[in-house]
Amino acid sequence: MNIVVGYIPSPEGLAAIDHAVTMAKLGEGRLVVLNCGTRGSDADPSFSEAADWDAVDQKLTSLGLTHEMRQPAQARTPADEILKAASDIAADLIVIGIRRRSPVGKLIAGSTSQQVLLDANCPVLAVKRPLDGS
Template structure:
């Protein structure tokens, strides 16, 4: 079994990783973490720092999970990259973090979560950070 999780260094990204860890521990799944740039901007805060990646790697190792962290540098958007990783690994589950956005905000900037939810070939778990 494989769980693919979209990660950005935000509370939403951390919630997604936590949910992926829980799912993987229940099922014995392998975890594939995907962190991408924002439209090819590798200086954007959504592209995790080396410290973020090291902490994530330590968290997954401490949880005793087989895992892989992918940081593609091809400039593809987050949804495309998450969906490609899910297809390539034959994922059983995709986990994404979501945040509240206004309808106008979704219209103007699109929605990674919406694209993943609509285009995924496997179940998608969308989580919000715990308050």
């Protein structure tokens, strides 16, 4: 099973990693963890700093999971990068973290998650962080 997981340094990003790990263990899967800033900007808050990025890599290695870490610098949107990675590896699943939103915020879904959900050619698992924030 090939799994692409969109990661941002947040509780939602960690929830996506945790669920992707669970799915990979069930299906003896390969993970491709993708993190990028908007339009490839490493100043974007969604771009993972080296320490966080290395911690995710070390966690997956310690679990014995086959994985690849990607931080593309191209001028694409995060959704485009996730969809491209999924296409590149013929993904069986994409895992993304989503934020809880207010009633007004629900009118406008996150552009990345919305594009991935609508345009993916494979199943997408959208996960929320636990209510306690951990």
